[in-house]
Amino acid sequence: MSTSNTRQEVIVSSHGDGGLLTHELLQRIFFPAFSNQWLDQAGDAAVLTLDNQRLAMTTDSFVVSPLFFPGGDIGKLAVCGTVNDLIVSGAQPLWLSAAFILPEGMPRRMLEAVVQSMADTARGLRLPIITGDTKVADNGGPENLFISTTGIGLVHTGADLHPGNIEPSDVVIVSGTIGDHGAAILSARLGLAPQDSPTSDCAPLNFVFTKLQPLFPEIKVMRDPTRGGIATTLIELASSGKVDLVLEESSIPIKPKVKAVADLLGVDPYYLASEGKALLVVKQEAADAVLRLLREHPQGEESAVIGVAEPGKGNVYLRTSLGGTRQLRMLAGTPLPRIC
Amino acid sequence: MDRIDDGLLKALLRKVDSLGQRAQEQKRRKVKIMEVCGTHTVSFARSGITSLVGSYLDLRSGPGCPVCVTHQQDLDRMFALAKLKDTLIVTFGDMLRVPGTFTTLETEKARGAKVHICYSPLEAVDLAAQNPSYNVILLSIGFETTAPTIAATLLQAAEAGLSNFYLYPALKMVPPALLALLQDGGCDLDGLILPGHVSTVLGSEAFHFVGRFGIPAVVAGFEPLELLMGLYVLLRMINEERAAVENAYSHVVRAKGNLSAQRLINLCFEEEPVTHWRGLGPIPSSGYRLAERYAAFDVRTRYELHTPPVEARPRCRCGDIITGKISPFECPLFNKGCTPSDPAGPCMVSSEGACSAYYQYMLR
Numbered sequence: 029m030s031t032s033n034t035r036q037e038v039i040v041s042s043h044g045d046g047g048l049l050t051h052e053l054l055q056r057i058f059f060p061a062f063s064n065q066w067l068d069q070a071g072d073a074a075v076l077t078l079d080n081q082r083l084a085m086t087t088d089s090f091v092v093s094p095l096f097f098p099g100g101d102i103g104k105l106a107v108c109g110t111v112n113d114l115i116v117s118g119a120q121p122l123w124l125s126a127a128f129i130l131p132e133g134m135p136r137r138m139l140e141a142v143v144q145s146m147a148d149t150a151r152g153l154r155l156p157i158i159t160g161d162t163k164v165a166d167n168g169g170p171e172n173l174f175i176s177t178t179g180i181g182l183v184h185t186g187a188d189l190h191p192g193n194i195e196p197s198d199v200v201i202v203s204g205t206i207g208d209h210g211a212a213i214l215s216a217r218l219g220l221a222p223q224d225s226p227t228s229d230c231a232p233l234n235f236v237f238t239k240l241q242p243l244f245p246e247i248k249v250m251r252d253p254t255r256g257g258i259a260t261t262l263i264e265l266a267s268s269g270k271v272d273l274v275l276e277e278s279s280i281p282i283k284p285k286v287k288a289v290a291d292l293l294g295v296d297p298y299y300l301a302s303e304g305k306a307l308l309v310v311k312q313e314a315a316d317a318v319l320r321l322l323r324e325h326p327q328g329e330e331s332a333v334i335g336v337a338e339p340g341k342g343n344v345y346l347r348t349s350l351g352g353t354r355q356l357r358m359l360a361g362t363p364l365p366r367i368c
Numbered sequence: 369m370d371r372i373d374d375g376l377l378k379a380l381l382r383k384v385d386s387l388g389q390r391a392q393e394q395k396r397r398k399v400k401i402m403e404v405c406g407t408h409t410v411s412f413a414r415s416g417i418t419s420l421v422g423s424y425l426d427l428r429s430g431p432g433c434p435v436c437v438t439h440q441q442d443l444d445r446m447f448a449l450a451k452l453k454d455t456l457i458v459t460f461g462d463m464l465r466v467p468g469t470f471t472t473l474e475t476e477k478a479r480g481a482k483v484h485i486c487y488s489p490l491e492a493v494d495l496a497a498q499n500p501s502y503n504v505i506l507l508s509i510g511f512e513t514t515a516p517t518i519a520a521t522l523l524q525a526a527e528a529g530l531s532n533f534y535l536y537p538a539l540k541m542v543p544p545a546l547l548a549l550l551q552d553g554g555c556d557l558d559g560l561i562l563p564g565h566v567s568t569v570l571g572s573e574a575f576h577f578v579g580r581f582g583i584p585a586v587v588a589g590f591e592p593l594e595l596l597m598g599l600y601v602l603l604r605m606i607n608e609e610r611a612a613v614e615n616a617y618s619h620v621v622r623a624k625g626n627l628s629a630q631r632l633i634n635l636c637f638e639e640e641p642v643t644h645w646r647g648l649g650p651i652p653s654s655g656y657r658l659a660e661r662y663a664a665f666d667v668r669t670r671y672e673l674h675t676p677p678v679e680a681r682p683r684c685r686c687g688d689i690i691t692g693k694i695s696p697f698e699c700p701l702f703n704k705g706c707t708p709s710d711p712a713g714p715c716m717v718s719s720e721g722a723c724s725a726y727y728q729y730m731l732r
Binding site: 037038039040041042048049052217218219278293294295296348349350351352353354355357359360361 | 373374377378414417418420464474477487488709717727730731
């Protein structure tokens with residue numbers, strides 16, 4: 029755009045929300061500067077070939093307020109986030125690194141609790157944290173802990189996961205209820221009573237890998253709908269161009285408490301993050317088998333088919349229970365509440 | 369939504385369809401209905417009802433989006449306050465990206481301004497107590513729905529004896545704005561959907577004056593079933609050529625409203641003789657200022673604010689959109705020089721803004 033109404037000469041918080049402004053930064057600054065064959069795949073993890081083996085590598089940084097929330101904490105999140113990016117790339121996680129930027133003034137006990145939670149989560153996955161780094165910065169408050177984790181995994185031989193694989197009649201599956209993490213964080217900030225608050229779904233998705241590996245050739249692509257929720261993730265998948273993804277609102281699993289928090293704050297639950305769910309696009313004929321396998325695991329009991337790919341131009345549509353249709357668009361700015 | 373609701377919704381939609389089509393045939397044009405409240409605009413669009421009834425209903429937005437009607441000069445002054453070294457601004461999140469003449473709160477926050485996004489205005493009281501070296505300023509934007517919580521916050525701050533707690537009062541009243549709009553007579557409406565939340569506080573009787581203008585009106589709720597019920601009641605009146613104010617949200621809204629909320633408002637605020645609205649201009653007795661005994665909490669008594677006089681952005685037609693004269697699609701900037709990532713006016717930013725709702729839910 030030649031003229032701008034509110035040109036951002038500085039980085040603002042919306043640049044980090046995974047929506048339009050984040051994409052603008054990636055397209056204008058990062059991709060042009062770093063462009064190479066691995067980065068340009070633009071997947072959740074880069075896939076690298078080494079001696080006929082395919083490795084996946086991914087990195088992620090974590091900031092969350094509050095550091096401890098119902099269902100998890102920043103440490104568990106930092107392990108699960110990176111593990112899940114590897115899993116949805118069809119890779120078995122092998123090693124993890126962890127870097128910390130500690131805020132000056134952070135209580136020592138708080139750090140110990142976070143690190144213990146990371147260790148417990150990684151140990152549960154038999155996943156070693158093999159290297160790390162620690163710095164201290166004046167980050168403006170004892171709660172401003174930053175953690176970066178990098179993960180390396182071995183890609184399953186049967187996996188060829190890429191949004192370009194999606195074809196008309198493929199179906200969209202989600203491995204459980206949506207928006208639990210986002211709603212839990214919002215409720216914690218809102219100060220809702222614990223009995224009214226949703227619990228974060230923060231959890232590793234290793235069961236998706238274990239259960240589904242025999243079916244990998246039937247799976248077109250997988251993602252974990254974190255920042256920006258299922259809406260943003262599906263928009264990214266559809267934007268490869270040749271299909272539209274059409275969702276059926278009534279089949280999208282959502283917990284009543286999550287719906288209630290979203291309604292209360294006037295935010296759309298399709299844009300709220302999950303931290304322990306996978307979105308899959310699979311061949312129609314494999315949908316039943318995928319659902320059955322996912323539902324065998326407690327974390328996947330509420331898996332459901334939520335939509336279908338149709339010939340189109342790369343858009344995502346939602347059919348409401350009344351029969352209306354609306355397009356889901358990438359957000360400009362975090363959905364921030366007004367309570368009136 | 370469960371399946372019983374589903375059947376009920378579809379049955380009610382069929383009734384609305386048949387009433388709406390009949391009215392359209394009689395008028396030989398679409399039936400023009402204004403939803404006064406921004407939350408209605410969003411709820412209609414989000415539920416898909418706007419497009420389902422679009423062949424016979426022309427839904428127009430009204431002035432009921434608090435951020436959208438906040439005068440540019442007020443915005444500029446609030447943002448100027450944010451730039452001061454000794455201030456801490458407390459605001460609802462929907463103000464963050466609203467464009468002032470020179471800047472936004474989001475930009476000032478990135479440049480180091482202290483801006484706290486609140487979920488409840490009461491957070492401002494705690495912040496003032498915890499940050500004695502800052503003057504904590506609660507941006508008080510909203511209608512009769514927000515005024516009681518702002519009042520409760522003010523009372524807490526007064527009781528705590530806080531000397532560093534201030535309000536920037538920009539609270540407005542919906543009925544006088546609606547009256548001004550109807551007296552202006554510019555948009556020949558066939559019916560009005562009255563704001564459900566404001567009516568909860570004021571009572572449905574506060575809108576009885578609408579009857580004088582011969583326009584049928586209904587108080588409606590916000591869930592799909594309640595939206596359709598509102599349309600059904602309104603279209604029935606339109607077909608019967610009967611102009612009354614009916615309450616289709618009676619499970620929530622009472623005739624006299626919420627008396628304790630009204631008491632809180634009356635305790636803390638008084639009418640301002642004239643208030644300037646973005647898009648509507650000056651309207652008498654349409655805004656709240658602090659009651660005399662609380663006047664010292666008005667931040668404008670603490671800082672002298674000089675911002676250059678402002679002119680509306682050329683070609684931005686927010687004013688015509690929030691008075692129902694045009695639909696967002698008719699604004700020359702819509703999706704061209706004005707998008708959610710680069711907004712020209714607040715209607716494209718606010719979660720209750722008409723342009724934001726049309727962009728998010730209706731653009732094809």
